[in-house]
Amino acid sequence: MIFEASRAKALDQLNNFVDNHLAEYSKLRNFDFGPEKRSNISCLSPYITHGVINEKEVIQKALSKFSFSKNEKFIQEVLWRTYWKGWLELRPNVWTDYLVELKQIRNEFKNNQDYLSAIEGKTNIDCFNRWVTELKENNYLHNHTRMWFASIWIFTLELPWQLGAEFFMKHLFDGDAASNTLGWRWVAGIQTQGKHYLASEWNIKKFTNNRFQNIQLNENAPPKVSEKSYQIIKQDFNNSENIKEKNLLIFDNNLSFEVTNFKENNFKKIYLVSNKNEDRSIKLSEKLMKFKSLLIEDQAQRLKNQSIDCQIIDISEVTNIENCCGLYPTIGENLDYLNSNNLKVDFLYRSLDQLAWQYCNKGFFNFKNYIPKIVSTFN
Numbered sequence: 001m002i003f004e005a006s007r008a009k010a011l012d013q014l015n016n017f018v019d020n021h022l023a024e025y026s027k028l029r030n031f032d033f034g035p036e037k038r039s040n041i042s043c044l045s046p047y048i049t050h051g052v053i054n055e056k057e058v059i060q061k062a063l064s065k066f067s068f069s070k071n072e073k074f075i076q077e078v079l080w081r082t083y084w085k086g087w088l089e090l091r092p093n094v095w096t097d098y099l100v101e102l103k104q105i106r107n108e109f110k111n112n113q114d115y116l117s118a119i120e121g122k123t124n125i126d127c128f129n130r131w132v133t134e135l136k137e138n139n140y141l142h143n144h145t146r147m148w149f150a151s152i153w154i155f156t157l158e159l160p161w162q163l164g165a166e167f168f169m170k171h172l173f174d175g176d177a178a179s180n181t182l183g184w185r186w187v188a189g190i191q192t193q194g195k196h197y198l199a200s201e202w203n204i205k206k207f208t209n210n211r212f213q214n215i216q217l218n219e220n221a222p223p224k225v226s227e228k229s230y231q232i233i234k235q236d237f238n239n240s241e242n243i244k245e246k247n248l249l250i251f252d253n254n255l256s257f258e259v260t261n262f263k264e265n266n267f268k269k270i271y272l273v274s275n276k277n278e279d280r281s282i283k284l285s286e287k288l289m290k291f292k293s294l295l296i297e298d299q300a301q302r303l304k305n306q307s308i309d310c311q312i313i314d315i316s317e318v319t320n321i322e323n324c325c326g327l328y329p330t331i332g333e334n335l336d337y338l339n340s341n342n343l344k345v346d347f348l349y350r351s352l353d354q355l356a357w358q359y360c361n362k363g364f365f366n367f368k369n370y371i372p373k374i375v376s377t378f379n
């Protein structure tokens, strides 16, 4: 599996998936046939996470091939991501609390042999060890495998979910504060209180096409319990009106300016902001840092090809940019940096997020009712 770091490659992948494999998506998407056989799913998440291509483009391409009802499952999956994002935006303390807990647990577990064996792929669970290697080598895991992995981590290896979520963020090319943190919380049983996800031998065997045998798991563990509950913090996702002749900051979640809602605006200059490991709470693997920097360079090149003045800067240099606004980086490390350094930026929100996030106050089941309405605005 190779993820080439360019918008051209992302579009190729999207077109190939829609033209040749989308028809079977809802039937086959839960199977993990192995890293060399990934055509049953889109593998677009590393690109969507970085905004190299966006949800609207992906859904529009799918709708150019099949009707809404034939595409329903795929569209729902694409918008899960938007839902998780909005859910976290309305409860930002879930992320800040996660980072506080992680810091403490990381310290407690730094010499813990079970933890060290897990991240080295040296447990006595063969499939788990293989997935550790796959995650480090390919920087991607199938969705079902992420669920099994997280479940084994929490309920069989009995390790804290916070460390597992960190391990994913370090290596996944699509690592995203919302989808990852909430995905782990969901498996643990604290996202939907009392409902956890328990991996089982028969399920792994079936959906890996019998690639793994003799899997000894704890299939009866109770859900984890959290004392904390989070109230919605009402937010205002309005765009600043006066953006003409301003400088624009773009972070690593929005790397396709040419398809944003703001492409017609005349910005003075565009700054593409990168964020190095020393300013992150979770240190990313070298391969992931490289992937991010190549994606930023690819965006810079495309802007230059359109004769748009742009420059790549480090996030520590944002303080020197005057008269600027920024495409909203969403909850995560970039926003944390700006907040902790008291850097005030006028944010611009995507129209998809402005519309969709208001429906993220309850569960995904409720959000699903609004999907036809959300998609109808794409035309």
Ligand SMILES: Cc1cc2nc3c(=O)[nH]c(=O)nc-3n(C[C@H](O)[C@H](O)[C@H](O)COP(=O)(O)OP(=O)(O)OC[C@H]3O[C@@H](n4cnc5c(N)ncnc54)[C@H](O)[C@@H]3O)c2cc1C
Pocket: 029, 041, 042, 043, 044, 045, 046, 048, 049, 077, 078, 079, 080, 081, 082, 084, 141, 142, 143, 144, 146, 147, 150, 168, 172, 174, 175, 176, 177, 179, 180, 181, 183, 184, 187
């Ligand atoms: C514990 C755990 C951690 C996860 N961490 C991340 C993460 O850090 N970043 C991330 O993008 N996804 C994460 N996911 C969600 C999901 O596993 C990936 O988005 C998916 O595997 C990406 O593969 P794909 O592009 O082939 O997906 P496809 O099945 O082809 O789906 C198309 C797109 O829909 C979105 N999507 C699909 N399923 C989900 C889902 N369950 N949640 C949110 N979005 C979804 C993705 O953007 C994906 O690219 C996590 C899931 C779990 C269970």
